[in-house]
Amino acid sequence: MKRGLLILLIFGLIVGFFVLDLGHYLTLESLKHWQQDFITLKAQSPWLVTGGFFIAYVVSTALSLPGAVILTLAAGALFGLGVGVLLASFASSFGATLAFLASRFVLRDAVQQRFGDKLKAINEGFARDGALYLFTLRLVPVFPFFLINLLLGLTPMKTRTFYWVSQVGMLAGTLVFVNAGTQLAALQSLSGILSPPLLLSFVLLGVFPMIAKKFTAWLQRRVYAKWQRPARFDRNLIVIGGGAAGLVSAYIAAAVKAKVTLIETHKMGGDCLNYGCVPSKALIKSAKLASQIRHGEHYGLNAGAPEFSFRKVMARVHKVISEVAPHDSAERYTSLGVEVLQGYARITDPWTVEIKLNDGTTQTLTTRSIVIATGARPFVPPLPGLEEVGYVTSDTLWSTFAELDAAPKRLVVLGGGPIGCELAQSFARLGSNVTQVEMAPRIMIREDLEVSELARASLSADGVEVLTDHKAVRCEKEGERKYIVVEHEGQSRRIEFDVLICAVGRSARLKGFGLEELGIPVQRTVTTNDYLETLYPNIYAAGDVAGPYQFTHTAAHQAWYAAVNALFGDFKRFKVDYSVIPWATFIEPEVARVGLNEQEAREQGVAYEVTKYGIDDLDRAIADGTANGFVKVLTVSGKDKILGVTIVGEHAGDLLAEFVLAMKHGLGLNKILGTIHTYPTMAEANKYAAGEWKRNHAPQRILAWLERYHAWKRG
Structure with a gap:
């Protein structure tokens, strides 16, 4: 309603301007003709004329009416250089901002909804360098200012940024035209104001910000000034860390015949192979079989322990x-052409790495580029008494538990994220009495509420006591008995345990690699730009040490960008793409997601529509006895474009791949619906979810006419 009224008001004012032929007042001849009359009127009522001129200028600019140049000349002719520049500068900036806001209010949502995918790069560019772009455009009067006002309203630029950049950027042009207005009598045409030399000056002013940006980039590279660059290099690339990011970086370098060295301190394969993905999934499989035996009656078999x-x-x-x-x-990597060294690496300057090899010797190598892929380690909270009672982490439990004849009788899992949930359910199924402690209001806090509730119900059904909103306060030891003290709503509780697993997250490995000595900024991770470059453009970071995700597949994804930019960045650099990132939690039922879920869409103010298909209706799930869960798809309102998908159910991580592919390549639900899915498979859930969307968007009016048509055909 408000949008419609604003459109009518703007349209009416513009039509009125042309119908009343007000434009004939905004010509050079008219200004010269009325100049003396306005000067006389100004002498009689200075504030009235000044205020009226200011308002007329603002309205003219806000409505994008022709005549801004004449009004600027008039400011100089009527008020002189100083006051004229002041009036014209603020009036033009206010009017431009009103046009900017009107364009944003009336058009932006519709344009972004319709062309959002095509405008993504432009939006990202303006979010990052919008002020620079606008300043450049404002400095060059060749670009129509009214068009700039309207187009910038469609971008994510902040209003205050638009205003102050416009105020500063238009000042030079305003000064030229107001000064010309002070010499109105000698002015024969508007073309006389912008002479070729003056236009060239404006163009040079416009190019200046770009030159300044390049100069800034050159200054950034001055970080190398205190270091002596080698005349030649031993390697094209050195990779520090043999986990997912390091292995992929080294593999890519070797594949393109670069000379590459990979340095790993401990075990090749990193956390995923040795402590995370691989061992946890092996454990989950054994625990799942134990659960199925325990519930054999569900499959028509005798249940048993x-x-x-x-x-x-x-x-x-x-x-x-x-x-x-x-x-x-x-x-394997040696056979692929990678030199693999076992030892501790430390970067001593931007091109030099010192390696203390495990055999006690030291080797120093120079390299054109470096990829830091040192991974992460489990975070251990500073809990009083924790060291006294002892604990294991997702890294150390595999070796510790390998010596046990039975699962720990009383097990406390500290943490309600994916790792904590997977371990809690698995050990409960293998016979432990498990208590899971989470300080947040719910487990798996990054998922939608219904997903968290379903996960909690599943863990509880397996015997896990899930304590959410419980804060661990301290650990205590009395003789051989060990306790953790937790608080909930002001009340304390002691929980006795045999083993405590810390699963509260992971922190990047940042110490001991020379980052501090080189001055490379680190926070929770190594600070990088969009190209995964650190402070030194030839030193990159990838994987858990770089963030923002701690998944093996994102580490491998980042590694491609780090390696390619490191080896070929002189020709072409690639910004790392995080637009479609999938992940899964391998509890039962599995939880898998890509893109936005509902809580994230609400937090980001993204309009969406939900389509949900219950897996309890799926033939294969019913046959397998796994009819539990759902496929939930978020789409753009009224369209089949996918914003995000959450799947809860058997093999959810596998089912998600179809949606990941669709989102990556811009395929909508109609394409999934039109694809043949083998019957009977779990993958049909994806097609049926697309069918639910189609059913909800069936053209009811056309269907009503078709019903009449078929009735008529029957006679």
Whole structure:
């Protein structure tokens, strides 16, 4: 309603301007003709004329009416250089900002909704360098200012930024035209104001910000000034860390025949192979089978207590690690052309890495570029008494538990994120009495509320006591008995345990690699730009040490950008793309997601529409006894464009891949609906979710006419 009224008002004022032929007053001849009359009127009522002129200028600019040049000349002719510049400068900036806001209010939502994907790069550019772009445009009067006002209103630029940049950027042009207005009698035409030399000056002014930006980039490279660059290099690339990011970086370098050295301190394959993804999934599989035996009646079998050796379960975990290990081994990467060194690496200058090898010797190598891929380690909270009672982490539990004959009788899992949930459910299924402690109001806090509630119900059904909104205060030891004290709503509770697992997150490995000595900024991670460059453009960071995600697949994703930019950045650099990032939590039922969920869409103010399909209706899920969960798709309102997908259910992580592909390549739900899915498979859930969307958007009016048509055909 308000938008419609504003459109009518603007349209009416513009039409009135042309119908009443007010434009004939905004010519050079008219200004000369009425100049003396206005000067006389100004002498009689100075404030009235000044205020009226200011308002007329603001309205003219806000409505994008022709005549801004004449009004600027009039400011000089009527008020002189000083007052004229003051009036014209503020009036033009106020009017331009009103036009900017009107364009934003009337057009931006519709334009962004319709062309958002095509405007993404422009939006990102203006969010980053919008002030510089606008300043450049304002300095060059060749660009129509009214068009700049309207187009900038469609971008994400902040209003205050638009105003002050316009105020400063238009000042030079305003000064020229107001000064010309003070010499109105000698002025024969508007073309006489902007002579070729003056236009060239404006163009040079416009180019100046770009030159300044390049100069700033050159200054940034002056960080190398205190270092002596080698005349030649031993390597094209040195990679520090043999986890996912390091392995992929080294692989890419070797594949394009660069001379590359990979340095790993401990175990090749990093956290994922040795402590995270691989061992946890092996454990989850064993725990799941134990649960299925325990609930055999669900499959028409006799239920029974699973008989197993916990030591053998853990032995299988280590066997799985050993079977996967050759994929990430030093031997394999050596065969691919990568030099693999076992030792501790420290960067001593931007091109030099010192390696203390595990055999006790030291080697120093120079390199054109470096990729820091040192990963992360479990974060251990500063909990009083924790060291006294002892604890394990997701890194150390595999070796510690390998020596146990039975799962810990009483187990406390500290943390309600994905790692904590996976471990809590698995060990509960393997016989531990598990208490999970989470200080947030719910577990898996990054997921939608209904997902968190479903996950909690699933863990509780397996015997996990889930304590949310409980803050761990301290640990205590009385003889051989160990306790953790938690607080909830002002009340304390002591929980006895045999083993405590800390699973409250992971922190980047930043110490000991020479970053401090080089002055490379670090916070929770290494600070990088969009190209994964650190303070030194030839030193990159990728994986957990760079953030913002701590997934193996994002580490590998970043590694491509780091390696390619490091090796070929002189020709072309690539900004890392985080637009479509999937992840999964491997509890039962699995939780997998890509893009936005509902809580994130609300937080970001993104308009969306929800389509949900219940997996309890899926034939294959019913046959498998896994009819639990859903596929939830967020789309642009009224369109099939996918904003995000959450899947809860059996093999959710596998089912998600279809939506990841669709989002990456701009395919909507109609394309998924039109794709044949094998029957009976879990993948049909994706098609049925698309079908739900189609059903909700069926053209009811056309269907009503079709019903009449078929009735008529029947006679």
